Amino acid sequence: MSARLLAGLIAGLLAFGHFLPVAAAELHAALYVGYPMEGLEPVVLVDPDSQKLIPPSREFRSAQDFFQKSLPLSSELELFQNGEVKNLFTSGPYQFSQDRCTGSGLFQGQFKHSDKSLMPLLAFSSTFPGPRKYPGAYPSQRFDQIARQLTLETYQKRGVKAAQLKQLRIRKILPFALDNGASIQFAVSSVIGSGASACPSHSLLLVVEKVGRRYVRRLEKYRADQGKGACFAYDFLSSFATGPSVDKILIQGSSRTARWYEILQRQNLGAYKTLYTGGGRSCQRL
Structure with a gap:
């Protein structure tokens, strides 16, 4: 195969998304907040190596493309508060935040347990650095x-x-x-x-x-x-x-x-x- 033909083949694969460089294939980790009456909203992206904090894109199509790859339809995420699992979220489609609003959008989806307090809870992508579960709650003393x-x-x-x-x-x-x-x-x-x-x-x-x-x-x-x-x-x-x-x-x-x-x-x-x-x-x- 000639060098020109090989270069053309690689360019075509890149154009249709079937071949990606390693750096492009490695998605940043993501931190989310789950709202029982709304869905799952991205907070920040994290470089797993440098731990640099990166704001999610506020251009909806770009954000939608990234997060749908990061969290495919029907993915399940545990929801945490201070190191304890409080609920489970199953992801649906990624949509605009609200009409007349500018933002990164959010995942629609289902929460396993109803929460009358409507307490926001944290969720993490699979590559997020650091422990999810740890002794972080302290219910034994009232302040x-x-x-x-x-x-x-x-x-x-x-x-x-x-x-x-x-x-x-x-x-x-x-x-x-x-x-x-x-x-x-x-x-x-x-x-x-x-x-x-x-x-x-x-x-x-x-x-x-x-x-x-x-x-x-x-x-x-x-x-x-x-x-x-x-x-x-x-x-x-x-x-x-x-x-x-x-x-x-x-x-x-x-x-x-x-x-x-x-x-x-x-x-x-x-x-x-x-x-x-x-x-x-x-x-x-x-």
């Missing part, structure tokens, strides 16, 4: 009282008035463990109502570590709406790992017209460093 106390103190330091603090609502308190149980922490999310407005006037997410008898704030995400009607809120979703140590957490940010994700990594002295902000969707306001 309700200290969580409320630290939340009130933080709002007061932010200048929120006593009258507004009467409208404080704790949305969720979730204990968890990092570094194979060496660090015990909890996340508490809250909002303060704003009278007749449907949007909270203030929102706050605290991540607190129990250090001996002390409680140390490790992360504080605060937003004041100031009458703009943006409806900002932050929620802690889960811890996870991209290597042998469980040292990362996933946070969801939301507003009236958008949803996004932040990945943070625990540093040596206990504070968190933001590694990634992206994913989700943004929509036109009606």
Whole structure:
């Protein structure tokens, strides 16, 4: 076979997708969040070798092509929170997020167990680095009282008035463990109502570590709406790992017209460093 004919044959195979270089065939790993009333939404892509975090394409056709190859129809994925399996998702077609929205899209599909709490849960592609199952849940101790106390103190330091603090609502308190149980922490999310407005006037997410008898704030995400009607809120979703140590957490940010994700990594002295902000969707306001 002549060199020209061989080159033509290879070009034809490449054009029809029957032959791909090794680098192109190796898909990046993917982290997803499953929403019981919506489906499975991609958060970030991860290079399995370098652990570089890459935002999923917001061009729908490109995202659809990638994710349908990464997660074929009727694939089953376990859904996790803090190292524990909570549900099972069977993938359906990959579709637009919503009308009038820009984003990477999401998988329709079926959740094995109904979840009245509608709690978002994490899912991982088969090549995702790091363990899925680990001792990350910490249900044996309740932090309700200290969580409320630290939340009130933080709002007061932010200048929120006593009258507004009467409208404080704790949305969720979730204990968890990092570094194979060496660090015990909890996340508490809250909002303060704003009278007749449907949007909270203030929102706050605290991540607190129990250090001996002390409680140390490790992360504080605060937003004041100031009458703009943006409806900002932050929620802690889960811890996870991209290597042998469980040292990362996933946070969801939301507003009236958008949803996004932040990945943070625990540093040596206990504070968190933001590694990634992206994913989700943004929509036109009606």
